[in-house]
Amino acid sequence: MENNRDKENLNELFERFFNEKDAKEAVEDIRAGEKILRENPAPEPCEELIAGIKSEIGSSLLHRRARVLRRIMYKAAVAAALIIISTIAISLFEQDKGRVQAEIIPSEIWDSEDIMADDLNLAYFITEIEQIENDILAIESGDYGGISDYEIDNLEMELIAIDTDFWKG
Amino acid sequence: MAQSDDLAQIIVGCKKGDGECFSQVVDLYSNRIYGYFYRLTGNSDISNELLSQLFIKLVEKVGSYKGGSFDSWLFKIASNIFHDYLRGKQRRKKLLDVRKRELESKVTEAKRSDSEKFDKLQIQLGKLDAETRELIMLRFYSQLSFREIAQIRREPTGTTLSKLHRGLRRLREMME
Numbered sequence: 290m291e292n293n294r295d296k297e298n299l300n301e302l303f304e305r306f307f308n309e310k311d312a313k314e315a316v317e318d319i320r321a322g323e324k325i326l327r328e329n330p331a332p333e334p335c336e337e338l339i340a341g342i343k344s345e346i347g348s349s350l351l352h353r354r355a356r357v358l359r360r361i362m363y364k365a366a367v368a369a370a371l372i373i374i375s376t377i378a379i380s381l382f383e384q385d386k387g388r389v390q391a392e393i394i395p396s397e398i399w400d401s402e403d404i405m406a407d408d409l410n411l412a413y414f415i416t417e418i419e420q421i422e423n424d425i426l427a428i429e430s431g432d433y434g435g436i437s438d439y440e441i442d443n444l445e446m447e448l449i450a451i452d453t454d455f456w457k458g
Numbered sequence: 459m460a461q462s463d464d465l466a467q468i469i470v471g472c473k474k475g476d477g478e479c480f481s482q483v484v485d486l487y488s489n490r491i492y493g494y495f496y497r498l499t500g501n502s503d504i505s506n507e508l509l510s511q512l513f514i515k516l517v518e519k520v521g522s523y524k525g526g527s528f529d530s531w532l533f534k535i536a537s538n539i540f541h542d543y544l545r546g547k548q549r550r551k552k553l554l555d556v557r558k559r560e561l562e563s564k565v566t567e568a569k570r571s572d573s574e575k576f577d578k579l580q581i582q583l584g585k586l587d588a589e590t591r592e593l594i595m596l597r598f599y600s601q602l603s604f605r606e607i608a609q610i611r612r613e614p615t616g617t618t619l620s621k622l623h624r625g626l627r628r629l630r631e632m633m634e
Binding site: 294295297302303305306315318319321322323325326329330331332333334338339341342343345346347349350353354 | 475477480481484485488489492493496497502505506509510513514517518577578579594597598601602603604605615616619620622623625626627629630633
């Protein structure tokens with residue numbers, strides 16, 4: 290394998306920092322120094338050491354795999370717990386959401402003017418109010434014949450009761 | 459030596475946790491890195507230990523290799539391991555009193571003369587300052603360019619050039 294050192298042009302590199310003469314001397318010094326190192330090689334590691342290192346790497350890899358497996362199992366357990374919690378939370382939310390939806394008046398009823406078709410109770414209620422309004426107007430104008438104080442009291446009581454029911458919803 | 463494409467395939471295998479690929483990396487680099495450690499420490503037992511540490515670290519860290527020169531990346535780890543060893547050695551030294559240190563050095567010298575015969579180069583390298591010695595060894599064993607070495611050492615390329623030039627010239631003078 291050609292390494293980056295072999296690709297390096299020492300003369301060019303040294304000439305960036307020294308003048309031409311000094312750069313040439315420096316390159317010669319470096320080549321001579323490296324020649325000494327090549328001629329005096331360091332001892333090599335013994336085969337037992339290399340075999341020992343390879344075996345140590347093997348057991349280190351086994352430990353690493355066991356660690357990775359433990360981490361995966363732990364993550365899977367956490368994920369399962371999260372899924373269960375989410376499922377419970379969603380089902381609770383759905384129940385809650387159903388109740389809220391029941392209380393909201395649908396927009397088509399809200400926007401509609403045909404009260405009779407939309408809500409029969411509301412239609413009855415409006416008719417009653419109109420009837421009472423007519424009675425009051427008749428009483429005030431004196432068109433309503435033969436009315437007693439008792440009947441007026443009853444009418445007022447009825448109005449109060451309707452008013453109370455209305456605000457109670 | 460493996461072509462760069464082959465090396466890239468081997469590294470991909472290492473990242474997947476393939477033991478065979480790690481074995482190939484050991485075969486490719488053990489001689490050079492052992493030489494680097496040996497020339498810096500002058501001790502085969504320590505070099506054995508540091509070489510083992512390096513390859514175990516490789517298993518742990520290969521996932522963090524993001525491309526670029528693998529040699530540069532690996533020798534950076536080797537350099538860090540050597541510096542950790544030096545720091546540990548200094549800490550141990552501080553724990554011993556002067557008398558103990560004297561005794562220890564005598565025993566070590568005696569052991570060394572029995573078990574290891576230093577070559578001339580190792581003796582002369584011992585006379586260089588630690589920084590220059592490390593720079594020369596990094597350049598020789600890593601086979602990196604000056605620019606890559608300067609990046610590892612976090613210094614300008616001109617500084618690396620100048621230090622290495624002075625160091626090798628001195629070594630040559632001592633060896634003559």
